[in-house]
Amino acid sequence: MTTTTTTSSGIRRAAGPAPARLPGAWTLGLHRGALELRQFFRQREQVVFTFAFPVVFLALFASIFRDDVRGAGVTASQLYAAAMIASGVMSTSFQSLGVSIALERDEKVLRRLGGTPMPPAAYFLGKLWLVLVSGIAETVLLLAVGTACFDLELPTGAATWFTFTWVFALGLTGCALLGIAISSVPRSGKSATSVVVLPFLVLQFISGVFISIDTLPDWMLNVGALFPLKWMCQGFRGVFLPESAAVLEQAGSWEYGRIALVLGAWCVGGLVLCLLTFRWKSHRDG
Amino acid sequence: MGMADEAVRVRGLCKRYGAVTALDGVDLGIRRGEVFGILGPNGAGKSTTVEILQGHRSRDAGEVTVLGRDPASGGRRWRSRIGIVWQDESAPAELTVRETVRHFARYYPRSRDPEEVVGLVGLEDKAGSRIKALSGGQRRRLDVALGVIGDPELLLLDEPTTGFDPAARRQFWELIRRLADEGTTIVLTTHYLDEAEALSDRLAVIATGKVVAEGAPAELRERHGGRATVHWRETGGGARHQETETPTRTVAELMRRFDGEIPGLRISRPTLEDVYLRLTGQLDEQPGEAAR
Known part of the structure; x- marks a missing residue:
């Protein structure tokens, strides 16, 4: 087989040089990331919906429950503010990707990409850039609201910020991969929102976001513990709350080692799940 | 024709969807540089x-x-040599025409100039518009722009002009001819007879999963068209026609019967449409009759 070709009238092509190198996945991933961000921020409704949701819930819950939590040295508002950051990270990664990729598949944007020589890795890298930027923006927003209105205190030590960074990075990656995986479940773009939002909503109840962790029944917590959200909440509480609040946790401590283990496992498992289940075409296209 | 001259070679292609047989032994040979219609x-x-x-x-x-x-294991290098225009398209609605074309150009090792391609499909005036603001025909032209941005050797178009108004179709044909002149091999499916005839160097007629005829449009008409029909009017006013292999002889006979002009004289040959309808089993009557 030869890649240089001559055609009956193809002077242009016949004169062409030897086959040029295919563009790399990393570079294309950066370009795709820029493109994803541009698209995302041009859809004003989606931007408002994505960013406002966790802020609205934080404002509601942290205003309704303000009292001191007995024996923990924190207020209920502070608990909510910390956990809601985890929820915000999951909303910008899991929910946002789950819905948007399902829509892109339904609208055949994915099929078109599959018809180009774009390496699939570039597509996923682009999504990760989108999720990283929007996840950081969401977190900054929640931190601002939390510190301004709900007595959230920013940590001062570098070690604590380091903990924050790895919980954020592992949680975001794991949730993004889960979002990519769940995008293959809805049979059409229309049903995507319900398919993605319902499990996320349930997780927020059983992972200690909406309902304080010490009031949830153990079996619910154990189910929640199978998924990343519970561990992200726990990690962020560890970062933003005083040591005394650890008594509220199921184990009575922040369990950083276990957090890293579970979130890391979700990153690996999520990647495998994506590679096994990702489809460029919708169910209808076969 | 040697295999090296063939851009596409298909032998005994079969495809089933459950109990439905979609393709039942299709053979195709498409030469490099030609426009091939699948009708x-x-x-x-x-x-x-x-x-x-x-x-x-x-x-x-x-x-x-x-x-x-083999397309089933094509790979990126192979993909970069092929342009695709799908039947039902979608491009990211929030991006502008220029952004989209420029971005897709990055996927290919040796792409065409994005500005030139936007001009080629006649979207210069819309280059800065969001895709969601384009009309159906303009979107279709963007689809073609994205199909050719990688400077493909082979362009595959699936019913590219469905939903076009007549003027847009003519513009589109011009575009296809220009690409063909540049040496691109073009394969297009269509159910418009005039389109197939106007664009294709050769075409294949497919019916119920089989190729029922293949060749240049004129060849198909000749080979599958059958006989000519001579139409005239009798002195009383009654319209008459006769199918014949030898229309000249029929006219000569009529000339003897009529003194001077033969009223309403017309000789018709089967159109490609007649041939097509008969080949695809959508017509049982004689070819000359169908057009009337």
């Missing part, structure tokens, strides 16, 4: 054929070679 009624297997050539659908049996490779 057939809805559901005949045109799109399935093109999707298999694109590498986007699996096959159950048969040999398929596109630009020297």
Whole structure:
């Protein structure tokens, strides 16, 4: 087989040089990331919906429950503010990707990409850039609201910020991969929102976001513990709350080692799940 | 014709969807540099054929070679040599025409100049517009722009002009001819007869999963068209016609019967449409009759 070709009238092509190198996945991933961000921020409704949701819930819950939590040295508002950051990270990664990729598949944007020589890795890298930027923006927003209105205190030590960074990075990656995986479940773009939002909503109840962790029944917590959200909440509480609040946790401590283990496992498992289940075409296209 | 001159070679291609047989032993040979039309009624297997050539659908049996490779295991390098224009398209609505074309250019090792391609499809005036603001015809032209941005050796178009108004179709034909002049091999499916005739160097008629005829449009008419029909009016006013292999002889006979002009004299040859309808089993009567 030869890649240089001559055609009956193809002077242009016949004169062409030897086959040029295919563009790399990393570079294309950066370009795709820029493109994803541009698209995302041009859809004003989606931007408002994505960013406002966790802020609205934080404002509601942290205003309704303000009292001191007995024996923990924190207020209920502070608990909510910390956990809601985890929820915000999951909303910008899991929910946002789950819905948007399902829509892109339904609208055949994915099929078109599959018809180009774009390496699939570039597509996923682009999504990760989108999720990283929007996840950081969401977190900054929640931190601002939390510190301004709900007595959230920013940590001062570098070690604590380091903990924050790895919980954020592992949680975001794991949730993004889960979002990519769940995008293959809805049979059409229309049903995507319900398919993605319902499990996320349930997780927020059983992972200690909406309902304080010490009031949830153990079996619910154990189910929640199978998924990343519970561990992200726990990690962020560890970062933003005083040591005394650890008594509220199921184990009575922040369990950083276990957090890293579970979130890391979700990153690996999520990647495998994506590679096994990702489809460029919708169910209808076969 | 040697295999090296063939851009596409298909032998004994079969595809089933459950109990439905979509393709039942299709053979095709498409030469480099030609415009090849695949013609057939809805559901005949045109799109399935093109999707298999694109590498986007699996096959159950048969040999398929596109630009020297099996599409099922084409790879990135192979993809970069092929342009695809899908039947139902979608491009990211929030981006502008220019942004989209420029971005897609990055995917290819040696792309065409994005500005030039936007001009080629006649979207210069819309280059800064968001895609969601384009009309259907303009979107279709963007689809073509994205199909040719990688400077493909082979362009596969699936019913590219469905939904176009007549003027837009003519513009589109001009575009296809220009690409063909540049040496691009073009394969297009259509159910418009005039389109197939106007654009194709050769065409294949597919019906119920089989190629029922293949050749240049004029050849097909000759080979499958059958006889000519001579029409005239009797002195009393009654319209008459006669099918014949030898229309000149029939006219000579009429000249003897009529003194001077033969009233309403007309000789018709079967159109490509007649041939097509008969080949695809959508017409049982004699070819000359159908057009009337």
